[in-house]
Amino acid sequence: MPELPEVETIRRELAPRISGQRIRTCRVLRPDIVSYPTPDKFCRGLKNDIVREVTRKAKYLIIVLVSGKQLIFHLRLSGTIVVRPRGTKPERFTRIALSLDNHELFFNEPRVLGRAYLIENNRTAGMPKGLLSLGIEPIAPGFTTQYLHDHFKKRKAPVKAVLLDQHICAGVGNIYSDEALFHAGIRPTRRAFRVTRRETGRLVRTLKNVLKKAVRKFGTSVGDYVRTDGTNGSFQDLLYVYQREGLPCRICRTEIKAMKIGNRSTRYCPKCQKS
């Protein structure tokens, strides 16, 4: 589940390896993975361009080219990006294959939910709408108690649902929302407007902590996520509730419970997290 820390890990690993590299060829092996423009224009638009830098906004990975075009990937549920030695053949779930000067870059996506976009210089045509309406990333200085509390005040949805709202908490997904709520001692079902200012302060702190630590641990490898060399991240060893239902809480030994909030599986400790 690539969320902010996973995409940031990919960005950090990609940047030194592909910056300055020319795109020799592009192959789209699954046309519906290319959201904009057409797969054909996508490939022709990339050919012979050169990677200038690799950036990220929330869960979007953005490869900026020397021409000014932006190659944008959203990994959704199961997308990964791997870099292989030049000449390596596409893999079982490779949907887009880019041949660079010294590497092959594969966008692997078993479930075909992820998307790629090629955006012209200084244009917004074709950009994913979500990218144009992102809130603040919790790791940014602007993500303050005041900011989050102001949003909480006007929302009566469960606090967990508000944490997953990309217009408010950019880059947060299911793993880190559950983990941050646990460390802040807040039950995910609590209505956002009932979260006190003091608790919101704690939540801001735990969100920042959890996301930063996950970046240092190269992300959480549960399910499909791997780093660009195919190896696992290691934050899964530091999870307290995510994917731990039925297991004893690491703090109080109470059994971790699972439930659904807004169609999302949610885990919490009934004792550590006050309702």
Next chain:
DNA sequence: AAGAGACCCTGTTGGC
């Protein structure tokens, strides 16, 4: 504007 729910996708898992 907010909230609820459907839908997209397909590999994996679990039940019978």
Next chain:
DNA sequence: TGCCAACAGGGTCTCT
């Protein structure tokens, strides 16, 4: 062993 439904889940869309 084989079949099939349920499940995973971020983002977008529709409807209220």
